[in-house]
Amino acid sequence: MDPECSRLLPALCAVLADPRQPVVDDTCLEKLLDWFKTVTEAESSLLMLQENPCLVELLSHVLKLQDVSSRVLSFSLRLAGIFAAQENCFQYLQQGELLPGLFGEAGPLSRAAWTVPTVRSGWIQGLCSLAQHPSALHFLADHGAIDTIFSLQGDSSLFVASAASQLLVHILALSMCSRAKGHSGPVGGDWPACAQKIVGHIEESLHSATTPQVTQALNVLTTTFGRCHSPWTEALWTRLNPLVACLLERDPIPAAHSLVDLLLSVVRAPVFSSSDCGLWETVARTLSCLSPTQAGPLAVGILKLQHCPQELRAQAFGVLLQPLDCVLKAMAQAPGLPGLLDGAAGDSMMEDTLLSSKSACVGLLCRTLAHLEELQPLPQRPSPWPQAPLLGAAVTILRFCDGSAVPASSMGNHLCGTLAGCVRVQRAALDFLGMLSQGTSPQELVTQVFAVLLEYLKSPDSSPTVLKKAFQAMLRWLLSSAKTAGCSDLSRHTVLVLRELFPVLQKRLCSPCWEVRDSALEFLTHLSRNWGGQADFRHALLGSEVPKLAWQLLQDPEGYVRASAVTAVGQLSSRGLHASPTSPEHPEAQQGLLSEFLHILSEDSEGFPRRAVMQVFTEWLRDGHADVAHDTEQFVATVLQVMSQDLDWEVRAQGLELALVFLAQILGQPDPHCPYAVALPKAAPPGLLTEVLQTLCRVRLFEFVFRALFDCDRPVAQKSCDLLLFLRDKTAPCSHPQEAGGSPDSASMEATLQRWRAGEQGQPLGDLEPEAVLAILGSIDLEGLQGMLAKSSDHMERSPQSLLKDMLATVHVLEENEADCY
Template sequence: MMHHQLALRFLCDDGGIDVIFTLQGDPSLFVASAASQLLVHMLTFSVESETTKPLSTKDGDWPACAQMIIKHIEDSLQSSSSSHIEQSLNLLTSLFGSCCDTWTEVLWLGIAKQIESFWMEETVQAHHMLAKLLLKVAWSPVFCDTESGIWALVTSALEHLTPVQAGPLAVGIVRHYNCPQDVRIQALTVLLQPMDCILRAASQPLEYAGLLDESVSDPATVESLLSSKSSCVNLLCQTLAHLEELLSQMRFSVDLPYTSLLHSLTTILQFCNGFLRPASPLGSTISRNLINCFRVQRSALDVLAALSEKKACDTLLGSLFDVLLAYLESPNTNPTVLKKTFQATSKWLVRLRELSCSNSQWQQTEKILEDVFLVLQKRLCSPCWEVRDSSLEFLTDLIKSLRDQDEFRQSLLSSEVPRLTEDLLEDPESYVRASAVTAVGHLAFITYFAPESPATGNQYNKENTVAKLHEILSTDTEGFPRRAVISIFNKWVREGCIGQLEDTEQFVSRVIQTVKHDLDWEVRLGGLELIEVFSSQTVCRLCVLNCPYTSVSAVTGCIHQNSSLLIFCRAKVFNFLFQSLCDCDQPLGQRACDILLALRCRFYPVKTLKDSQVAEDSYAGHGIAWLQRTLRQGSLAQNILTDGGNRVDFQDPESMLLALGIIDLEELHDELNKSSDHVEKSPQSLLQDILASVGTIEENEADCY
């Protein structure tokens, strides 16, 4: 309705707008939010449709409906009712977040003084909403001018709000592209002040430089918050979350003191596990508040992981890994905290590798890796399945990042980790089996597929591992391990690890014969992805084999075409592809059709076989006409082995060549990609629903939602 002036006037003239004002305070948050959004729409539409000249702060310049809404906002802001103040703040936040017209600046000038007065009033409890509103205004392009009064308000807010209230505002201001440098530094100071206080409380005298030269607000406020357990945890969790956001999302125009920040993080982690005995009374209080606090541990480890990408944190690596290893070794470490510790350790080991390459710190790297694998051996044998699962994920991450590093490979292969990892393929927990499959699959890049992999028993172990994974794919009762196996097989084939073309053909054939009967559609989809990778690699390899030094001629192109088609037929690729076209899970049919279209482009690069007018006897003799009719009926799975003249030999290259050229794959593609909306949302379907409800509305009455 709010696209029409008559509807707007109707609501304003006949009391409808008063109802909407009342509904802002509805007990239902959905209704209250809808009322606020509707008022924003009404105000915007009224101004944009009824004004012809720039507006001023004078009421007479504004349209009638806009005047009513603005007066309601101003009255609510001056009200003694906190709920009315919050309603108007919500409305203004929505307005400045969605509307960027110049008239919003005029509106802001009329209420800015009232907004600023709220910083000083203890009776106003909506400081978090005030900070959110201020942030929306600051980000509005209307106020992008650095000389606008918004930055003075931001400065005032950062000074008067508590650290908890100012945190969201500070992080939003730091990310602002047009924020003045002094305001950005002030916002950063708000975020870093709790970390600075932690660092200063940890030791007397201070061993490391603090994070801040001076504070924005009274340090006693932060110290007071850190002295109470609940406020200490809340403040640190919020601060750490903001720091992680900044470290992972932006480049600073103001550099952070990364080394001091890293030291502060390790100090927090030592407070949490009780390994640090601070000298100051405040440090002792903070230590008692944080002991075994999982929330702070998780948040600090997230920031620690993000900090690994910064280049100015290299001087504290020894003490950093001491803290990480202490968490990895401690039996009291919570499983979720342990998972976060693994993630942070993985990132810092990658950072350590970069330093080792540049500074020749081989001995330090070797010792750290040795300690890590000793801990990992114990964790892989943990009675807690979450710990075993996190340990396997950690190992996989390490292999992905460090498998080319000699020190890493030597440390890994000299430990018991490879054997323990293979043992976990038989773990009773399906999640652990799936993670073990992934770890073993990546471990194979070091143990079997690398040129310098150990020679003793290598062939037997490789075949044994492949057999174990295929057994899981064939017999595991849970879907997660089977999905992991087909994913690893895909990765092996994609990276050319299986061997010669003949070996890959046999491997792919065996795998797809297994997965085509799997009840999990994601496993079957993995089989189609395997075919896609295999077909692409087959074509590329045959091109190289047939014509390694010259461009492919018409003769060699024909040989290559026939050879690849024969390989696909022997591997029983087409059988699976055509069966998948009629799979009850639509993504499989779509993927199979895409693969068949790609194959047809390779075999018929200029025109399809249909255009060459194939003889009718040849067309019918191979049962292709039957195949096309069956595909249109979506019943291939039931009729794929039909007896008589309609049988199609999916391993016959000539039949498959005919099928690719004759079957209308484009039509199938369009059908498979058509969503059900064209039926469910059609006018006919709507009429059927209406007719079905006629006469039975009281019996089948339903809520409109």
């Protein structure tokens, strides 16, 4: 331990032991415990206590005081557990009877403070730290601690109850691992005493007629099989499997959700990958006994396994498909229409659930769709995957929701009434429908998909969130349809859909709801990004009012919409598809889109549109947009001048990204942030570098970048540092040590930078020469600055000495002012 900390500890322990002193806040106590844990992991706990007797005195004093605060008592219990984790220190504390006084029946359990949850939690956490060696197991058995833990499983505080269950798992694992070597697992009555007591308690709880006790036992077992992967867990399951299976004979099945969690924890345990122990039979039986709502999570968990009997996988998949099979049968126009389960008899329990109540029906369908969506991309998904029936079911559900379905059964009529206008099911079904675009589907069904999506996009009853999902699903199906065309041109069907889609898009761009306008603009951006070069797409787009409406939305009253409009119009412009309005209401548009974006960058009151402008400008520069390529140097100079004083740090950070792209371009090298960039050469030719530096000086890039180096927002400073390091690497051939500080220009520049570092940002750098820039680049410790910026902002204040001093200073201030500064 640091000598300064040892010097401060006695005073702090005296404060904690004095009930008249105001107790420091919980955060400080937590940090103090973290520090003690770190020190004991690196040093001997026994030596620490012997060198700092004030710590033992604090624990002894807490035992004697009846009016000690609950926070200090909880802290002391956890601290004692941290020290006693080392066996020799445990023996040392045992000699002074400290541990029985803190954790035994005569300790806090008999005090009024035991009614405070933080004390009970501290007692549990202290024991969890202490229980690391065989001596701890004897202590727990001799002082009745395990019985107390049993009772705390049902504590009124959920945090305490959960911690008690976690502690039982920890003790069980420690007990089993402390057995003599050579035992692969307990057989017969060959269980260690602590383990036998805990397992006996679990067995008793599983026999209980009360659901809470069954739940507690199942939760302990779930955590055990999730954490412990030793061979003894196989023997544990063999012993308890019959009791778990007996729960399925009760009506209703107690703690069904906890039972599912347990079975999933067991089947995922590596020890059962090559062993059964009756596990699969119990799982199969559970699937058939649980209600459809309860069985879904177990079914999807089974189907995610790498190893599992094929019959069980088929059963699990059938459980997931049954709700959608019922949906298809509810719409059957004639008997014998094949459903998802190949004509299998409908499950009456499933139909009863769908018909029981709106909440049950909606919940079951949403969970089923989510489970199947989760499975689809997995390599171990069921095969064959019933793409066509699933697609039909998704379309049918959406038609039930919008009222366009024509059911052929009483169940179908009921579903029409239950699901009509249900936004939750619509969102789930649209997500599922979008996912199914990844598969190969019959053209007839694809036509139905586009038809139902267009209906949702046209419908005045579609909510903003449903419209957003419909746009996303439409985009995925358009992309999928284009891929299946087998060539670079759009398929005929896709072109027909686009022609019908643009009038709908026009309508949504004029929606009174800003979320809808925003979703429509995002959709337009994706369309133009993917197909802006296709003749059919360009013809359909330019034949509509969409480009003009998108431009008008640059003036939208909602900032999010203006930002999306900037992105959309910027993308259209990149493809040569934007249309400038010529009405008197938009005189600034006469000067072109670049002027409009610069106006937004300098005048918009919200950050989102300004960020969007900078992202578009960076893309334009990277892609060689015509408005940029005409005079790139002037473009960069203008943009840097406008955004350099922006109050939004993300705008400034994006400005540095633009500066880096410009720098890479004039160096004739790949963009360092481009994922496809090849390895950069070590440095550029000296002749080119002089010209490059002169260009950078003309556009006043260094004025912005050096100022950003001392930005109060760390991400900006980090980006600036990265850019200057990149530049310094390229200027290596031109840098000479004798030039550093050798000119009045560089000396003046260095003095200005020093003032900037101190927070005086008013003075500009002025006109610069390449020699001065090289000198400054060589004199600044960029690597050191980069390392400092990589540290968290509070790294200077996290030392243990600082913590101890702060805790003592707080008490001292409170004494002087007799007022709580908090």
